[in-house]
Amino acid sequence: MxxxxxxxxxxxxxxxxxxxxxxxxxxxxxxxxxxxxxxxxxxxxxxxxxxxxxxxxxxxxxxxxxxxxxxxxxxxxxxxxxxxxxxxGLRPAPAAAARPEPAPDDPRPVVPPAARRRLASLLADHPTAGGGRRGTAPDLMELLPQWLALANDRDFAAPPELLPALLNAARGRTDLRPQALAFAGPRARWLATLNPDWKFALRAAPHGATTTAAQGGQDETEVERRWQEGLFAERVALLATLRAHDPAAARALLAGTWTTERAEDRLMFLDSLRTGLGPADEPFLEQALGDRSRNVRATAAELLSALPTSALAARMADRASSCVALDRTASTPTLTVEAPHECDAGMERDGVTPKPPAGRGARSWWLGQLVEAAPLATWQSRLGGRAPADIVALPVTDDWRGELHAAWCRAAVRQRDATWSRALLGSPSAPDAAGPGAVSLAERAKLLAALHAPERAAWVAGFIDAHGLSEAFQLLGVCAVPWAPDLGRAVVDALNIARDAGSYPWSFSGVMGLAERCLDPAEAVRLDALTAVPDEREDAAPGAGGYWSEAFQRLVTTLRLRAVMREELTP
Known part of the structure; x- marks a missing residue:
């Protein structure tokens, strides 16, 4: 001492x-x-x-x-x-009555040595103190989720000596936890029993507990025990993971204790049924429509409306179709709208919230909920067999167009209908950046999620070509990674145009951050020419060229690092 x-x-x-x-x-x-x-x-x-x-x-x-x-x-x-x-440390003391159980085996191969060293450097990186500039250095912590995704795709196991650092990183960043715990494997839970700082790992689904009930035996018993004895967060994670593997087993587990659960717990458990939702869930959800909790009833109604063949969807289709009709007497076919005059008990039981939010008319509020919950196929049969794009193009009387289209947008997102989503999105080059039906760019991003990845990328690329990057950030966030070549070129060209305009790059820092994580590493070759400091125009912001050069250098360095990471994780 x-x-x-x-x-x-x-x-x-x-x-x-x-x-x-x-x-x-x-x-x-x-x-x-x-x-x-x-x-x-x-x-x-x-x-x-x-x-x-x-x-x-x-x-x-x-x-x-x-x-x-x-x-x-x-x-x-x-x-x-x-x-x-x-x-x-502690003074010597008598040994415990029983030694701790040894760590469970992980049958997966450990990552190669180069990838092991890379993971250590990613975990050792820390944000710049005070949020200062990083210069041209890549943001390694932002690359960690991508590294973990690659390692999990290749079914590698974590190096034992890096498990503590990995769990510490996941402790501070909840977005890392699913991938970090999957990579850490069964030893994460074992370590969490020895260190309370890592107790979040105990709330994840236990290793092996996601096996289906059909396998029976000890696995089924273990799932039942954890469901009956686990903490609330552990039960939510267990139900969600089991639902992804065996929806029927998860539903049966929930039904067994449904009447004894608290209202707030029932709501969270019911939300897990979104995964693998199917017609077999309808009887249970119909029963939940009579729940004493209004939030539980609303969630059950929302899930049932996402099942086009459900009885609730049929009831909502009848109500909605009585409110919208096609006026064939006009010179041009026109949609007429007669919103509900009351919210009766049947509507309320089926999930319609009777009281509108402040500043919203009651009748338009009820109409929107009915149209949102009705199967989209209702309108094609109701409106003369027209295609969704033709229906969206029809004029609507009495200024009901915005309300009707907004409800169709929500229905397309809920039912994940690509045809209707495509019609409501419209052309990416349309002058109105909000589209014919979307009420916001956030709504448009949700509609894009219903399209296949290549079509989604092509649409966003067209939007950037027409409207630039200032309104494209939310749309870029729903595109598959790495970005398709057309989308990557559109982003790089738009950044180059912004640089030539002579403004500072800080307005595009969000897009730059996305590009570092999402651009195809092959784009680094094209970007090399942009790393030089350009000649400053007279009307340019002072020093803007140097800042753009630094931003592009960081982007190129990050892309090349991602390429190396991929090679290091390739068996």
């Missing part, structure tokens, strides 16, 4: 609060303190010392037996002694 104490300098001024692991006092090492004072310092709990330091010795006098010393000095002496004691 005295050797460590003598090699560590003492701060010149007592700090207001000791660091989490304060260093020993050099002029009063533990061995040199009087026995009585050393014993007093040792008896004072570390938590009490920290509390006293945070409050200040003027407000809280430390309970220390240190005659002749001022309170701040005595506090630092006590912290020094406790630090050495904590570092020295």
């Amino acid at each position: 005295s050797t460590d104490a003598q090699t560590e300098p003492r701060p010149q001024t007592p700090a207001p609060a000791p660091a989490p692991e304060p260093e020993p006092h050099p002029q009063a090492p533990a061995a040199a303190l009087p026995a009585q004072a050393a014993a007093a310092y040792t008896r004072t709990p570390w938590e009490e010392l920290v509390t006293t330091a945070l409050l200040g010795t003027d407000r809280r006098t430390p309970h220390l037996d240190a005659p002749g010393k001022e309170a701040p000095t005595a506090l630092l002496d006590a912290a020094a002694v406790q630090t050495v004691r904590r570092r020295a």
Whole structure:
């Protein structure tokens, strides 16, 4: 103890609060303190010392037996002694009655050595202090999710020595947890039982618990036990994971305890049925329509409306079709709308919320909910067999067009109908960036999610060519990674145009960040020409060319690093 104490300098001024692991006092090492004072310092709990330091010795006098010393000095002496004691570990004690179970085996191969070193560097990266500039250096922490996705796709196991760092990273970033825990495998739960800082891993589905009930035996028993005895978050994760593998088994598990669950828990459990939703879920959801919780009833109705063949969908189709009709007497076929005049008990049971939000008319509120919940196929048979694009193009009387189209947008998203989504999106080059039916770019992004990845990328590329990048950020977020060549070229060309305009690149920092993670690494060759500092125009912002050069250098460096990462993880 005295050797460590003598090699560590003492701060010149007592700090207001000791660091989490304060260093020993050099002029009063533990061995040199009087026995009585050393014993007093040792008896004072570390938590009490920290509390006293945070409050200040003027407000809280430390309970220390240190005659002749001022309170701040005595506090630092006590912290020094406790630090050495904590570092020295526990005194020998009788062994526990039973040794911990060994870590479970992970049959997957460990990542290759180069990829192991890469993971260590990704985990060691930290954000720039104060959010300052990173210069041309890649943001390694933002590449970690992509690295984990590649490793999981290739079914690699995590290096044992990096598991603590991996779990610490996942502890601080919830977006990393699914991929990090999948990569860590069964040893993540084993480590979590030994360190409470990693208890979030215990809330994930247990290894092997996702096997279907048809396999029976111990797996089925383990699933039932965890469902009955687990914490709420563990049960939610278990139900969601089981639902992805065996929807019927998950539904049966939920039905077995449904009547005994709390209302807020029923709502969360019911939401898990979105995964693998099918006609077999209809009886259970119809039963949930009579739940005493309004939120549970609304969620059950929403799920049933996503099943076009359900009885609720048929009821909503009847109600909605009575509100919208085709006027054939006009010179041009026109849609007429007669919104509901009341919200009856049947509508309310089927999920229609009777009270509109502030500033919204009640009748338009009810109409929107009916149209949103009706199967989209209703309108083709109701409106003369017209295709969705032709229906969307029909004029609507009395300013009901916006309300009707917005409800069709929500229905297309809920039912994941690509044909209707395509019709409501319209042409990407249309002058109105919000489209014929979407009420916002966020709504358009949801509609895009119903299209296949190549069509989605082509549409967004056309939108960027017509409208630029300023309104494309949300749309880029729903495109598959890596971006298709046409989309990548559109983004790079738009960034080049923005650079030539002479403005600063900060307005496009979000798109630049997406490009670092989503551009095909092959685009680095094209981007090399943009890394040079351009000649500044007279009307350009001062120094803008240098900032753009730095941004493109960082982008190129990141793309090349991603290419190397992919090679390192290729068997």
